[in-house]
Amino acid sequence: MVDVTHGVAAPVPAAEVGDVELYHPRSWVTKYVFSQDAKVIAIQYSLTALSIGLVALVLSWLMRMQLGFPGLLSFIDADRYYQFITMHGMIMVIYLLTALFLGGFGNYLIPLMLGARDMVFPYVNMLSYWVYLLAVLVLVAGFFVPGGPTGAGWTLYPPQAILDHTPGHQWGIIVMLVSLMLFIIGFTMGGLNYVVTVLQGRTRGMTLMRMPLTVWGIFTATVMALLAFPALFAGSIMMLLDRLLGTSFFMPSIVSMGEQLKYGGGSPILFQHLFWFFGHPEVYIVALPAFGIVSDLISTHARKNIFGYRMMVWAIVAIGALSFVVWAHHMYVSGMNPAFGFFFATTTLIIAIPTAIKVYNWVLTLWRGDIHFTVPMLFALGFIVTFVNGGLTGLFLGNVVVDVPLSDTMFVVAHFHMVMGIAPIMVIFGAIYHWYPKLTGRMLDDALGKLHFWVTFVGAYAIFFPMHYVGLLGVPRRYYEMGQTAFVPSSEHTLNEFITVAALIVGAAQLVFLFNLFWSLRHGRPSGGNPWRATTLEWQTPTTPPPHGNWGKELPVVYRWAYDYSVPGAAEDFLPQNQPPTPQTP
Amino acid sequence: MTVRVAIVLALVVIGSVAFHLLSPWWWTPIASNWGYIDNTITITFWITGVVFAAVVLFMAYCAYRFRHREGSSAAYEPENKRLESWLAVGTAIGVAAMLAPGLVVWSQFVNVPGDATEVEVVGQQWQWSYRLPGKDGRLGATNVKYVTAENPLGLDPKDPHGQDDVIILGDNLHFELGKPVKILLRSLDVLHDFYVPEFRAKMDMIPGSVTYYWLTPTRTGSFEVLCAELCSTGHPYMRGGVVVEAKADYQAWLQQQKTFAELSPPTKASALKKEGVTR
Numbered sequence: 001m002v003d004v005t006h007g008v009a010a011p012v013p014a015a016e017v018g019d020v021e022l023y024h025p026r027s028w029v030t031k032y033v034f035s036q037d038a039k040v041i042a043i044q045y046s047l048t049a050l051s052i053g054l055v056a057l058v059l060s061w062l063m064r065m066q067l068g069f070p071g072l073l074s075f076i077d078a079d080r081y082y083q084f085i086t087m088h089g090m091i092m093v094i095y096l097l098t099a100l101f102l103g104g105f106g107n108y109l110i111p112l113m114l115g116a117r118d119m120v121f122p123y124v125n126m127l128s129y130w131v132y133l134l135a136v137l138v139l140v141a142g143f144f145v146p147g148g149p150t151g152a153g154w155t156l157y158p159p160q161a162i163l164d165h166t167p168g169h170q171w172g173i174i175v176m177l178v179s180l181m182l183f184i185i186g187f188t189m190g191g192l193n194y195v196v197t198v199l200q201g202r203t204r205g206m207t208l209m210r211m212p213l214t215v216w217g218i219f220t221a222t223v224m225a226l227l228a229f230p231a232l233f234a235g236s237i238m239m240l241l242d243r244l245l246g247t248s249f250f251m252p253s254i255v256s257m258g259e260q261l262k263y264g265g266g267s268p269i270l271f272q273h274l275f276w277f278f279g280h281p282e283v284y285i286v287a288l289p290a291f292g293i294v295s296d297l298i299s300t301h302a303r304k305n306i307f308g309y310r311m312m313v314w315a316i317v318a319i320g321a322l323s324f325v326v327w328a329h330h331m332y333v334s335g336m337n338p339a340f341g342f343f344f345a346t347t348t349l350i351i352a353i354p355t356a357i358k359v360y361n362w363v364l365t366l367w368r369g370d371i372h373f374t375v376p377m378l379f380a381l382g383f384i385v386t387f388v389n390g391g392l393t394g395l396f397l398g399n400v401v402v403d404v405p406l407s408d409t410m411f412v413v414a415h416f417h418m419v420m421g422i423a424p425i426m427v428i429f430g431a432i433y434h435w436y437p438k439l440t441g442r443m444l445d446d447a448l449g450k451l452h453f454w455v456t457f458v459g460a461y462a463i464f465f466p467m468h469y470v471g472l473l474g475v476p477r478r479y480y481e482m483g484q485t486a487f488v489p490s491s492e493h494t495l496n497e498f499i500t501v502a503a504l505i506v507g508a509a510q511l512v513f514l515f516n517l518f519w520s521l522r523h524g525r526p527s528g529g530n531p532w533r534a535t536t537l538e539w540q541t542p543t544t545p546p547p548h549g550n551w552g553k554e555l556p557v558v559y560r561w562a563y564d565y566s567v568p569g570a571a572e573d574f575l576p577q578n579q580p581p582t583p584q585t586p
Numbered sequence: 587m588t589v590r591v592a593i594v595l596a597l598v599v600i601g602s603v604a605f606h607l608l609s610p611w612w613w614t615p616i617a618s619n620w621g622y623i624d625n626t627i628t629i630t631f632w633i634t635g636v637v638f639a640a641v642v643l644f645m646a647y648c649a650y651r652f653r654h655r656e657g658s659s660a661a662y663e664p665e666n667k668r669l670e671s672w673l674a675v676g677t678a679i680g681v682a683a684m685l686a687p688g689l690v691v692w693s694q695f696v697n698v699p700g701d702a703t704e705v706e707v708v709g710q711q712w713q714w715s716y717r718l719p720g721k722d723g724r725l726g727a728t729n730v731k732y733v734t735a736e737n738p739l740g741l742d743p744k745d746p747h748g749q750d751d752v753i754i755l756g757d758n759l760h761f762e763l764g765k766p767v768k769i770l771l772r773s774l775d776v777l778h779d780f781y782v783p784e785f786r787a788k789m790d791m792i793p794g795s796v797t798y799y800w801l802t803p804t805r806t807g808s809f810e811v812l813c814a815e816l817c818s819t820g821h822p823y824m825r826g827g828v829v830v831e832a833k834a835d836y837q838a839w840l841q842q843q844k845t846f847a848e849l850s851p852p853t854k855a856s857a858l859k860k861e862g863v864t865r
Contacts, residue, residue, distance in 0.1 A: 078819045153816045159793060160776035165711060165818040252794025255733040255740070255774045257711065268777060268792050302652075304660035308670050333779065333814075335771070335790045335797035338696035342689055349685045356677040357670070363641060364669075366648035368661035373588045373653065381591065381645065385598060388641050392634035395681075399688040401695055402626050405613070405786040408779060408814040458594075465602060469611040474783030476814045479822040486810050487614045487783055495611065566660035573659060 024548055034130075036122035037548045038107040041129045043439065045103030048129075049096050052136050056091035057507050059084045068500025070481050078480040079167035082151030085478065086168075087142070089154030090176070093282065094183060095136055097424055101289040102187070102225065103132060105431060106194050106218045108439070112538035113215050115203025115556045115578075117549045119193045128193070131186030138179040145171035153478060155279075158250040158271050162243040165257075173243060177236045184229045184236075194222045203537075205558030209313065210577070212536050212562040213306060216313055217292020220320040221285045227324070228281035235274035242266070272334055276327040283420050284323040288316055290427040291358055294380050296562070297430050298362055300534045301377035302369030303573050305563035308361045315354035315361075322351045332403045341400040348398035352391070359388055370566065370573070374532075375449035379430030382457040383423050389461075390419025393468060408478075411471025414464045422460045429456070429513065436517075437531050441544050442524030448516040452509055459506035463499050470495065535574050536562050592650035599642045606635070617784035617805040617830060619766075622691040624786070630684050637680070695787070698800040702766040705759065708739050709771070709778030709791045712820035714811060715739055716759040720750025720845055730774055730793070740774065741846050749847040752840070758827040759811075761803045762836040771797045779814035782828055790815050803830040 025031035035041060063084045066076045076084070107125070111118050119125045142149035151167030152160060160166045161173055168176075198219045202211075211219075238249035242263075250271045251263035299306040306312060328336060328344045362384055371377065393415040397403045406412065429452070436444050471477075474487055482488055530539040542552045556578040564575035616624060652660075706717040706725055717739060719725045726741050726748020733740035738755065741748040761767060771780055771791035781788040784807075789799045811826035831839070 078822070082816075082819065151819075157777055157816070160816065160818050163776060163818070165820070167819065252792075253730045254776075254793050255710070255730045257775075258733070258735065260731065260733070267794070269795075302660060303654075305662065305664050307663065308665050310665070311670055333789050335792045335795060338692075341692050341696065345685065345688060345692065349681045352681050353674060353677050357674055359641060360670075360673045363645050363648065364666075366645060366652060368663070369648070369652045370654050370658050370660040371649060371652050373591050373649075378591070381595070381649070384645060385595065385642055388638055389602075392638055395634055395684060396627065396630050399626065399630065399684055401623055401688050401692040402630055404695065404788060405620075405623055405627075405783075407788065408781070461598065466605065466609075466611075469605075469609050472613050473611045474614055476781065476812055478816045480819075481822055483822070485812075489610065491610055563664070566662050568662055 034126060036126045038111050038119045038125060041125055042104050042107035044129050045099055045107060045132065048133055048136055049100040049104060052091055053096040056088045056096060057510060059088040061504060061507055063088065064500040064503040068497045079151060081480045083149050083167050086151050086154050087149050092421065093154065095139060097286045099132060100428060101286060102218060102222055103190055105289060105293065109214055109538060110194055110197050110218060112546065112550060113212050113536055114201060114206055115537050115558060116197060116201040117551065120197045120201050121193050124189045125193050128186050128190035131182055135179045135182035135186055138175055138182060142172050142175040145175055147171055150176045155275060158239060158268050159254060162239065163256055177240045180236050181233060184233045187225060187229060191222045191226045194218065203555045203558060210558055210561045213292040213295040213312055216316050217288040220316050221288040224281045224320050225285045228278045231274045232278035235271055239271065269334060269336055272331055276330045280327040280330065281323045284319055286420055286424050288320060290424040291316060293431050294383050294427045297376045297380040297434055298365050299563050299565060300532050301374050302366055302371045303565045304365055304369040305565055307364040309561065309563060311357055312361055315358050318354040319351060322347060326351060329398050332400050333407045345398060345400035349395065352395060355391060375446060375453060376430040376434040378453045379426045382453065383426040386418050386426060387423035390415055390423055394419060406471060408476055409471035410475050410477050411468050413477045414467035414471060418464045422464065437527030438538055439545055440521055441527055442520055443527045443531060444520045444524060445516050448512055452513045455509035456506055459502050462502045463506065466495055467499060533574050535564055535576050537577055540576050540578055588653045589650060592646045595642055595646035595649055599639050603639065614783045616786060617803060617807065617809060618786060619802040619804055620786040626687050626691055629687060633680050633684055698768045699766050702768040702800050704768050704770055706770045706772060707780045708774065710774040711776065711817055712824035714826035716754040718752040720752060722747055722750060726751050733774060736851060751846045752843045753846050753849055754843060758829050760829045760831060760836055760839045763803055763806055763830055763832050766800060766802045768798055768800045776817045777815045778817050781812045781814035782809050784809045788814050806830050806832065
């Protein structure tokens with residue numbers, strides 16, 4: 001049954017979990033720096049992730065300049081180009097998206113949405129951030145070590161990742177692997193916290209099937225990450241040993257430029273399996289929090305309950321489970337046993353069904369809604385368009401034989417940027433516009449937000465939609481330059497110039513967003529505690545921004561699901577989760 | 587004002603379809619038997635295109651019809667089991683319509699016909715080399731430990747099958763028109779990928795293993811070979827060429843090629859032979 005409360009309900013006594021004096025901050029340092037408050041940790045995670053994301057943005061400008069206007073920036077040689085694409089990919093996938101969704105939104109929203117005072121292990125939670133920061137600093141150190149950062153591609157495929165002729169083979173690859181291992185250690189500390197808090201820290205009345213989909217998305221993604229990241233950890237250790245001690249986990253007998261190397265017996269493809277056993281769930285580790293958050297944004301701003309809540313929950317769980325048996329669809333042309341193709345194509349296309357159900361339920365939530373085109377709603381709509389587009393091109397690449405001509409072409413680049421780049425980033429922006437008032441007590445500027453949205457949405461679509469056709473033509477990815485190639489018409493170069501110009505504009509639009517973020521801190525319109533008239537608990541805190549401990553003396557008690565919008569007969573068009581049912585005859 | 591959103595959403599669909607139809611960027615004219623792959627892509631374009639247009643146009647309609655106006659309010663409808671089930675079933679059918687032909691073609695792709703001749707492609711940073719079986723119809727054994735300046739592809743000098751193998755270094759590979767060929771892929775150093783866009787097929791080459799795919803060339807001409815798996819700095823420059831020609835031309839070309847025995851300097855070859863004896 002959908003958890004909709006009608007009729008008479010027994011009065012429920014207030015939750016009596018008192019505030020814990022023990023760990024309240026006693027100085028500026030413990031309040032803002034070494035803080036154990038999940039909300040401060042969330043902001044630390046978010047600011048760090050956005051900062052390193054800016055580096056990735058600049059790198060994307062540089063690589064687009066090389067593709068659109070080769071030779072114009074003479075310092076971009078082939079080595080640097082490969083370093084740029086590698087660092088851009090790694091930063092975006094791991095240090096920005098994963099960190100921001102789980103470390104940022106997870107920390108801020110899980111305790112608040114569940115009516116908890118904090119994460120269950122605040123000290124470990126604090127450590128999680130500091131280890132993450134260390135991972136980021138080690139990553140950045142890659143730019144300053146001799147030889148520069150690794151240019152092995154973000155997939156770090158051996159043998160080339162650790163051999164001469166690959167940029168960054170001296171120090172860059174070592175620094176990269178160490179940074180990844182640190183990230184995983186830091187994430188595990190935070191991740192255990194998120195999972196245990198969801199399972200154990202919910203307030204009275206907050207059953208699992210009353211949790212907002214945001215929490216379901218973050219929770220499932222965290223469980224997946226805890227299971228998937230160890231594969232990358234193991235792969236990183238082995239590659240580090242291959243590089244530093246000359247072991248041969250991934251290294252077969254090799255003749256490099258006429259010289260016999262001292263490796264032998266290892267399997268390059270083993271690394272690919274380990275990498276993608278992590279790497280495919282990683283796609284959904286980024287996507288599921290976005291799915292959850294966007295569900296809540298759409299519901300709130302369309303003033304309508306999310307359509308098919310239980311189906312949405314089960315779709316999240318099903319996608320999470322299925323995503324562990326599809327990894328080798330990244331390896332159809334890797335040279336693995338071709339019989340795998342049958343299995344992985346089938347599982348991959350099956351995962352399209354729960355994913356499609358989520359899309360249907362988002363658009364059916366709009367149906368007969370009362371749609372307010374606020375900035376969060378605009379970004380949510382932008383998400384659906386880009387996600388549907390990117391999800392559908394996934395059906396090309398997941399269908400093993402169709403992948404053969406398209407694999408390793410620009411079609412793949414266009415696909416994954418649309419589906420796990422643009423789409424989740426749309427949700428991140430929507431979420432920031434949505435929850436910024438809770439963090440600061442002020443609204444982000446609406447006009448600047450709309451400008452930011454339109455340029456980003458239209459521009460990003462103009463970058464990545466045509467790019468599919470470059471790949472269809474046959475242009476491979478990871479080419480520093482195409483040069484003269486018989487099958488590539490000169491018009492393709494014009495298209496590349498267009499894409500580069502669009503990328504520069506979209507990048508510049510992000511500066512408007514950054515300006516808004518800082519300007520509104522002082523000058524934004526005061527928001528009050530619940531500016532969107534939303535039902536979920538984080539909007540019902542006694543004060544905004546919520547203090548350490550969140551709830552004052554008593555925890556809220558939950559009486560209903562998170563989606564009581566426009567309930568017939570109700571005085572307002574939303575009923576907060578902690579509002580007791582009014583006694584009435586059924 | 588808010589009608590704008592609906593208009594933009596509709597324009598996204600119209601623009602995407604128009605781009606698809608009018609774009610001058612489309613796949614290269616095919617030169618192999620893998621037209622089945624192109625057909626599967628076409629089916630996939632139709633199904634996904636219809637779904638994309640339907641979903642986004644539905645959004646555009648909602649954005650127009652259910653936009654907030656003074657006094658408007660939303661409906662309250664938590665679930666609709668029947669609708670949800672129909673949508674799930676419909677999606678499953680669409681998915682099956684793409685997967686089924688895909689798997690059938692994949693099974694053709696991985697099952698090499700018995701009459702296919704073998705050709706070996708060897709990748710190394712950043713060049714392509716080729717080897718054809720000689721008169722005995724068999725390729726000799728190889729191992730990277732045999733690789734020297736004189737034996738760049740690492741043929742086993744003791745294997746008699748290898749002596750008549752045709753070795754092609756720094757030149758184009760030729761294919762006979764209409765003759766199925768199994769392409770064996772070998773790398774000496776890092777991952778590479780033997781990629782000819784007009785053939786549609788591609789496969790990574792992995793040092794330490796031999797991978798393969800097969801095709802039947804269906805169109806004469808010269809085609810460019812690219813590397814499709816990142817292989818360090820020289821990756822974009824790892825180019826080669828293949829020529830598809832009629833049987834007579836192919837035979838004429840084949841006659842001019844040198845075998846492994848012919849290429850091996852006699853002194854070196856005998857020295858290796860001696861070494862083989864002493865082992």
